[in-house]
Amino acid sequence: MYLILLFILIYSVSRFYDLTFLSACKGCELWRYLTFHFVHVSFFHLAVNSFAIYLYWKALRQASNIKYALPVIAASSLAAGYLSATDIPTIGSSAIAFSMIAVYCVLLFFKKGPKDGQTLKLYIVLAAFAIIQSIFYTGINVKIHALSFLFAAFLSFLFRRKLFYGL
Numbered sequence: 001m002y003l004i005l006l007f008i009l010i011y012s013v014s015r016f017y018d019l020t021f022l023s024a025c026k027g028c029e030l031w032r033y034l035t036f037h038f039v040h041v042s043f044f045h046l047a048v049n050s051f052a053i054y055l056y057w058k059a060l061r062q063a064s065n066i067k068y069a070l071p072v073i074a075a076s077s078l079a080a081g082y083l084s085a086t087d088i089p090t091i092g093s094s095a096i097a098f099s100m101i102a103v104y105c106v107l108l109f110f111k112k113g114p115k116d117g118q119t120l121k122l123y124i125v126l127a128a129f130a131i132i133q134s135i136f137y138t139g140i141n142v143k144i145h146a147l148s149f150l151f152a153a154f155l156s157f158l159f160r161r162k163l164f165y166g167l
Contacts, residue, residue, distance in 0.1 A: 001057055004050045007093060010038045011046045023089035024081050033081040039091040049093040052130060056100035059123060063107055068162040073099040076151035084143035094130075094140075095148040101127045102152035103163070110164055 013019065024036035040046040060069050077095035084090070104123065135142060156163055 001054060004054060007038060007040065007046055007050055011040050011043070014039060020089060020091075023091045024085050025089045026085045026087055028085070033078055033085075036081060036089075036091050037077065037093045037096055040093070041091060045092055049097055052097035052126065053093060053100060055123075055126065056097065056104055059104055060100060060107070064103070064163050065166045068159060068166075069103050069156075072103060072152055072155040072159065072163065076102070076155055077148050079151050080144050080148035084141055084147050086141065086143075088139075088141075090141045090144060095144050097130065098145045098148040099152035101130060102149040103156045106153055106156035106160065107164060110160060 010019065019039050022032060022035040022039045024032045040049065060066055073096060076099040080095050080099075081090065105127070108123075131145070133140075
């Protein structure tokens with residue numbers, strides 16, 4: 001997936017150059033609500049976000065009409081970034097991951113998810129891990145996680161016929 005390669009490239013550049021000017025914060029330039037997704041503070045941060053995005057990307061490609069899911073994911077992560085901006089800079093692609101998790105949860109609600117029980121358990125455990133770690137880790141913008149999840153769930157429900165059935 002090209003998005004993850006872009007994350008790795010930007011993370012590599014950030015080891016040599018200060019890229020904090022790309023982070024989102026209250027009152028910053030509008031373009032920074034897009035660029036904050038690409039900057040990560042550590043390799044672990046990059047790896048967790050990339051793994052979640054890759055995993056849910058595969059699941060959504062198999063079970064939904066991905067060309068309709070992408071605008072939902074993009075709109076919800078951008079809106080969440082804008083509405084959750086604080087004085088402390090926000091970085092990372094977890095808003096994208098939480099948006100994907102929400103689309104997948106709505107998909108499961110309408111019974112279009114995996115038929116394999118083990119796969120379903122894996123996705124539920126990973127979603128629970130993402131929610132729990134965002135609550136207990138310090139320095140994490142929990143508001144952006146909650147808002148991206150809620151916006152994506154709402155938009156997925158609203159456009160469920162297009163997303164899940166292509167109608």
